[in-house]
Amino acid sequence: MVDSVKRDYRSTLRAAQARQTRRTVIAAATAVFVEHGFAGATIDAVAAAASVSRRTVFTAVGGKVELLKTALDWAITGDDDDAALVERADLSTALTADDPARVLQGWVDVLVGVDTRVAQLFHALEIAADSDDAAAELLGQYQHQRLDGARAVIARLDELDALTDRVRRADAVDIAWLASDPVLFSRMVTTRGWSHRRFRAWLVQLTADQLLRPR
Template sequence: MRAEQARRTKQTIVATAARLFVERGWGQATIDAVAEEAGVSRKTVFTSAGGKVDLLKLALDWSLVGDDEPVPLAERPEVATLMRQSDAHLFLAGWARILTDINERVAALHLVLISAAGVDPAARALLDDWESQRWSFVAGSVLPHLQRMGALRAGLSPDQAIDLIWLHGDPVVYARLVLERRWAPEQFEHWIQDALVRQLLAP
């Protein structure tokens, strides 16, 4: 009972921090503001979730997978199902759908992380780690699956393929087109799918 209450408190704190980071920006979303909005003490924020960078990391991690369960993205059912797909076009369609879903949750927070990284060394390290993990997932999971299917177009090197997949999955791209230019998420998904098919797959 106590553990479940502690979990709910942590969820509330992280959700509140995520909202304030997006609404007020990194500088104005203070620990005191998070505590006040969440209805807890400043001490509870630190003991439950940590400092500002810890809060941002948790918010990003939970947004990436959609909840606070300790199950990495690669082990989520939708990703596991995708990795069993044997048709390259359907695989990229599924990947575009997953990217869109992730970026709907992550993009605004990712912009906060970029802003924070300019003034906070710990946030800079978090951004570097986030990008490294994103690149590693593409290099270690997405590209090898396309290679096993023999689907890559002639003349496209593995490094080029990784870079293209990694670039199109950048939350900043989603933020620019959907959050700024007001594309519908479905429009973004179809654009990503079409772009990856044309740039990666053999005719």
Template sequence: MTQPPDPTSQQRKRYASQVRDEQARRTRRAIVTAAHDLFLAQGYAATTIDGIAEAAHVSRSTVFNSVGGKVALLKLALDWAIVGDDEPIALADRPAIKAILAESDPRKTLMLWVQTVTDVAARTTPLGEVLIAAADIDPAAAQLLAEASRNRMLGATVFIRYLASLDGLAVGITEQRAAELCWALTDGHLYRLLVAQRSWSTADFNRWLSDSLAAALLPT
């Protein structure tokens, strides 16, 4: 006769699985954090898998098995910087994006979007500079850089379509041109020039970008 499942045994298995998942997540976090710090301190070329493994207190094989090679590490570090943490929640499902899509006033919508992209720029610009340098020496990094640019253009396009649905675009500017303008002005290099090199505060940058895009995009 088949014995019924043992509830206690099933609970133990679920608990063991949860423990393994949490251990794997902690290991991955340690590896990506180590890679992030070394990329910023040493640059992409000088950072090695062995160095990352040593900094994360894991083996070389664990780095590859948990995340992958250097480009995979840089990509995941950038992905986490974009959203601000390692929670498995897409940017589109984050409160900041939901707040933008819940707003019906075009000017307020633009201000919320600018605040969001400024926050993202503050978190990602240092690693973005690493990626630009890496793209010169690593074809896979060059592909990642191109993908990041496409994704930023896609995000700008989605935002502009929503702004247009609110009758928030000035007469004479197309959605394509508006999206391209947003894509260009939210490039991390521009943030680095004004904030890191010219000592603007993040608030100053946010105010300038808000005013510039409002003047260029919104109806008068």
């Protein structure tokens, strides 16, 4: 019985240490990708920033594409838990609201939070996709994920009979997909110097004007 408890303790300790090492590596990789871009980032640079060996980087996460994907996945959800963004409380609350305006407001709140965390990493991925096939495939995956998210929002607004008659359902999905693009945040906040609050208010108004039936 005592040996079993000891084994469980050691196993739990090793798992906690491995998770912490993974977090340290991803934090370092995020900083390296933001500073040097995908092309300029190296495994050695990530290892040095994380104060671990090159082998540990590969063991804990993988190569450059795996590092960037994991960094983006964690940035999107805000942590390293396995639950997808659509399963998180903030988004699920927004998508179950009975007021169309609250659906959009809650969704935009989630978008702004995601954009704040992913904008610089996403920029690195877009540049990498021009010359790296694996990065291009990864970018395509994220574009499809955003499209699925846009469809979920439009489906909820349609359930509430709130969609405007001025655009087709397919066009409404495309508008929501564009609204969720981190590039918008990057251009308006990073390049043009808008505050997060101003960007949020603008995106709420934009999506409401484009998607909702006038009250």
